Amino acid sequence: MSSGRKLQYALAINEAFHQMMAADRSVFLMGQGTKSPWYVGKTAQGLLDRFGKDRVIDTPVSENAMTGAAVGAALAGMKPIVVHPRIDFMLYAFDPIINQAANWHYMNGGKLSVPMVIWGIINRGGEQAAQHSQALHAMFAHVPGLKVVMPATSYDAKGLMIAAIRDPNPVVYIDDRWLYACEDNVPADVYEVEIGKGVIRKEGRDVTLVAISYMAHLATKAVQELAAAGIDVELIDPRTAKPLDIELILRSVEKTGRLVVADGGWCSWGWASEVVAQVSERAFSSLKAPVVRVALPDCPAPASSVLEDAYYPSAKDIVKAVKKVLSFKC
């Protein structure tokens, strides 16, 4: 294990593609911009030269049919990765993702599964407004038959991509463009991060803080600030939005009695709400205070930077939320 090697998040994904496409001829990448660094960052770097245009397919702007084609190729024994460089455009592909891919194995009595990765990139900020900014993981997580992963580190980005490609089911892989330049240790060998397994980023006694994707980064900052104030937070990054590693969260809440959930999606009816619901069903008696969610307000993403700043939660909002659950007195 060359565990000392640092790699950017985008390059960790790229390395997963290189290794998986070299190892398995049925793996291929398709979607808009696979030939363009402008669309997919460095994630597709070198793939076209190495694997050719049969397996690195830059597609027309036809999200519905392209995603459907990936579903069909998966049914025919391939392992496609279909990329949506902006997840907002993936809404055109709700039919192949939800009606077809998610249901196919069940509604056909297990005869055929759909081993594919549906990769959607959250690409927000920069005054891009409502249709270039959305975090839609809760919508996909709602659907039976789909798994949804949201890596926050380079290590997880590579390991979860490899696990997603190997999974015999459709996996929605959602990353955040704000993570692409982050760096951390990434082994050069092929490894998996198990889908559905979270990780404790920092152990603590006072509050359980569950944060996923980019929010896990902000949470790390918040935890440092809180530590300086003498507050000992346990930080959990579930890494997979669904299936949720609820056991890990429950064990933590049973210890701390307090819970904050930080999510980059909308607050109402969202991923954070599901975490809270499961905890209240299964660990109600452990809770010493009402839970708090840190998430987006029920409002479309704005353009103007002033409004963006008001819209997206910051590490400060997480600090505030943790202090709020700690200040609760029965």
Add this chain to the structure above:
Amino acid sequence: MTYSIDFLRDLYKTMLRIRLCEESIVEPILNREVLCPCHLYSGEEAIATGLGASLHERDYVFSNHRSHGHFIAKGGSVEEMLAEIYGRDAGCSRGRGGSMHLIAPEVGMMGSAPIVSGTISLAVGAALASSIRKDDRVAVSFFGDGATGEGVLYESLNFAALMKLPIVFVCENNYYATHMPIRDCRVPNNIRMIADPFSIENYEVDGNDVLQVYEAGKKAIEKCRRGEGPVFLECLTYRFRGHVGPDDNIQGNHTDIRPKEEIEEWLKKDPILLFEKYLLGNAVLDQSILDNIIKEIDNEVASAHSFAKSSPLPERKDLMNYVFR
């Protein structure tokens, strides 16, 4: 064109098998032994049969809501199909799919789905898989005239043409999208012309003439195997029953608004009667042989019903099986 007697007999048997199956479901629907929505294929048998005969077993078929004929013509088990329609665990989809989700991957029947146009892009993907692997398989996508209202069809045509994929788009134009006459939902032109702007070769086919369908299908599939796909076939036909279930008038709903004269006109062009006429007229088979075949298929369908009805229902405890693999 000369055909072997065996080949013609098999075409006849397949058409008959589809028809007798479809008609055998009418009674169980009316007496509520069959509960799932069934979109019967009676009247359109020549299309699935002609295409099915021109495909290899390892070729792919993707189908829509009116899938019984496609399933049978591709070689799916009639017993498993009927068991599925009765909601049994022995059904091809273990009672999870019903009539609208028939599948038999072992013979290349990759599945069917009632979301209009929903499987067209899937068939394109199977063709893409074949073209990546260069394994010489062809995909056939069956859809109705109603599917021409969906945007994904045009996206699929463009991509298939761009990549020269081995796929035959087969539009079964029965002139009605559920209740709606085609003239009320499309500007009046030939459906096949939608393939023109994508430079996809396209043909109009008499969908009630099994040999014409077979010849058109064979030509299209050979073209695909040469790497010169895709091809678009518009097969003109007519369904003998309502959009879903038996003729709605039988059920007393009177929602089948098609003119009586129109229905009668098409009944004269029944693809099975036309083919019987051909077989007898060309002295391929005589009436006594036809009668025997009818008896044989009738028995086969009857015993498939017995199998289906006597096979166990799925168990409640297994509700969650198959969500994930």
